[in-house]
Amino acid sequence: MTAVTTGPRPVGDPPAGEDARARFFAAAPAPEGGAAPDLRVRLGSLTLRNPVMPASGCFGPELAPLVPTSEIGATVTKTVFARRRGGNPTHRLTETPMGMINSVGIPSLGTDGFVREMLPRYRAMAAPVIVSVGGLAVGEYLTVMDELAGARFDGVEVNVSCPNLEHGGLDIGTDPDAVARVVSGVVARTDVPVLVKLTPMVSSIAEVARAAEEAGATALTVANSFPGMTLDPRTRRPVLGNRVGGVSGPAVKPLALRLTWATAEAVGVPVIGCGGISTVDDALDFLAVGATAVQVGTAHFARPFVMAEIARGLAARCAAADATRLTDYVRTLGET
Structure with a gap:
């Protein structure tokens, strides 16, 4: 598969080679005339050195030797389920114009396997660890949190975009009452900040956002990928083994930007913008409409740095x- 198109490559990307990598990893010089700007942001009790972090599932410990993790705000793990999952059938990922569509299905080692095998590897990176938790029913989120008791991490991101098998397979995140039950249960089981990753597939993201805030969410991540489908032009059959998947990349940025703005207008807690971010200008757009921090996903596939x-x-x-x-x-929309 060819590299995913995620926007223009900035001038000055490091060429291949160990010497070039070492130069790229070297600390950037302080701006002329004084100390470096303060990039710190707060998500409840958690202070990040800067607002840049990966979207769940898009960056893991296997990339740590190649990427200066001391320069990012936090890491976010792949979503953890209570029991081991194998994920969806292949093909799981393919390119689309200005992005990609994936149907990975969130494979998981289960809570026990995650704590034993993966969490130590995340903790070895030079950034706070935010654990993404999921569930196919409201109770599974709470089981995951109970089984994470005693593990060391810095925050939780509750992925409410999972299908609710108790209610016909609709995303839990489409039901404000279900979101409130999940979030309040997670908050009651931890003393670290609780982020809630919202689904874009709702008639009013503000209503769901307020339900999460009232249930005790520390911050809201907006948003998960957008459902879509792509066909093989020769066979006219779905490319993905699961038929449908999540569309991400630069093509969804305007959609995610609007949802981030609508959420920031509706709640008082920090909002984390996610969707199509691949450049500093993209990040500044999300900050301008009210985001406190940003998550980067698809862009990693072409540019790990x-x-x-x-x-x-x-x-x-x-x-x-x-x-x-x-x-x-932050919140400079419309200013000159």
Whole structure:
């Protein structure tokens, strides 16, 4: 498969080779005239060195040797389910114009396997660890949290975009009452910040966002991928083994940006923008409409260094604007 198209490659990407990688990983110089801008953001009790983190499932410990994880705000794990899952049948991923569509099906080692095998590898990276938790029923989220008791991590992201097998397979995230029950149950089982990753497939994301906030969510991630389908032009049959999948990449950015704005207008907790972010300009767009932080997903497939690029770009933009704090950029929609 060819590289996924995720937008223009910034000038200055590191060429291949160990020497080039070492130069790229070297600490960026402080802006002329003083200390580097303050990029820190807060998600409840958790302070991130900068607002850039991966979307769940798009970055793992296997990339840590290649990427300067000391320059990102946090890591987010693949979604953890209570029991081991194998995921969907192949093919699981293919390109689309300006992005890709995937139907991975979220394979999982189960809570026990995650704690034993994967969590130590995430903790070895130089960034806070946010554990994504999922469930096919409201009670499964709570089981996962009970089984994570005693494990060390820095935050939880509740993936409410999972199908609810108790109610006909609709996403739990489409039902404000179900979202409230999941979130309140998770909050009661942990003392770390609880992020809630919302589905875009709702008539009013503001209604679901408020339900999550009232149930105790620390922050909201907006949003998961958009459902779609792609066909093989020769056979006119679905390319994906599961027929349908989640569309992501630059093509969905305008949709995700609107949802982020609508959510930030509706709630008082921090909002994390997610969808089509591949450049510093993309990140600044989400900050402008009210996001506190951003998640990067599909862009990793073509540019594994992308999170560090964006973090460095944010520092450079602040310095160029004589802004001492990144938070000066938040909610600047319409300002000149």
